[in-house]
Amino acid sequence: MSNIWPLQRDCLAFYGDPRQPGWLHANTVDVSCPWPLKMGELPIAHILIHKKCAESLTRVLSSIWDATGRSLETIKRLRYDRYDGSYNLRLIRGSAAAMSMHAFAAAIDWDAADNAQHSRTHLFQDDSLLVAKFKEDGWIWGGDWSPGSIDAMHVQAARVHA
Numbered sequence: 001m002s003n004i005w006p007l008q009r010d011c012l013a014f015y016g017d018p019r020q021p022g023w024l025h026a027n028t029v030d031v032s033c034p035w036p037l038k039m040g041e042l043p044i045a046h047i048l049i050h051k052k053c054a055e056s057l058t059r060v061l062s063s064i065w066d067a068t069g070r071s072l073e074t075i076k077r078l079r080y081d082r083y084d085g086s087y088n089l090r091l092i093r094g095s096a097a098a099m100s101m102h103a104f105a106a107a108i109d110w111d112a113a114d115n116a117q118h119s120r121t122h123l124f125q126d127d128s129l130l131v132a133k134f135k136e137d138g139w140i141w142g143g144d145w146s147p148g149s150i151d152a153m154h155v156q157a158a159r160v161h162a
């Protein structure tokens with residue numbers, strides 16, 4: 001089952017305005033990951049995500065976990081235990097006004113060390129398990145973007161193109 005996520009330009013209507021007081025509390029939930037995550041050396045207990053993405057994220061993570069045979073060793077070999085954040089109230093890099101999908105808590109960064117933004121050499125590929133499973137649920141992968149904006153660590157529940 002694949003979701004059709006909103007276009008980025010429609011995210012204010014779909015996800016609400018994260019600049020409004022109370023938005024974060026009212027619109028986000030914690031999703032637990034079936035395997036332990038770390039941000040650097042810091043253990044991460046939950047992924048903070050927009051509640052409209054929570055069911056999908058839970059399904060994707062569970063599907064990745066099952067595909068590894070629920071093997072933490074495999075997860076670590078693939079570096080899927082390396083997490084680099086979801087919610088972050090900020091603009092798109094290089095933009096004067098457009099909010100990042102991270103501002104809507106509708107984007108997640110994974111293993112930034114091996115998938116640096118704008119780097120054309122990256123660990124994650126189109127057929128990587130993590131990328132494939134997010135895409136199956138309709139998420140957009142930043143590795144598909146043009147060379148100037150490629151962002152292979154990044155997945156988001158919003159479409160850039162109709």
Ligand SMILES: [Zn+2]
Nearest residue numbers: 107108109154
């Ligand atoms: Zn990102």
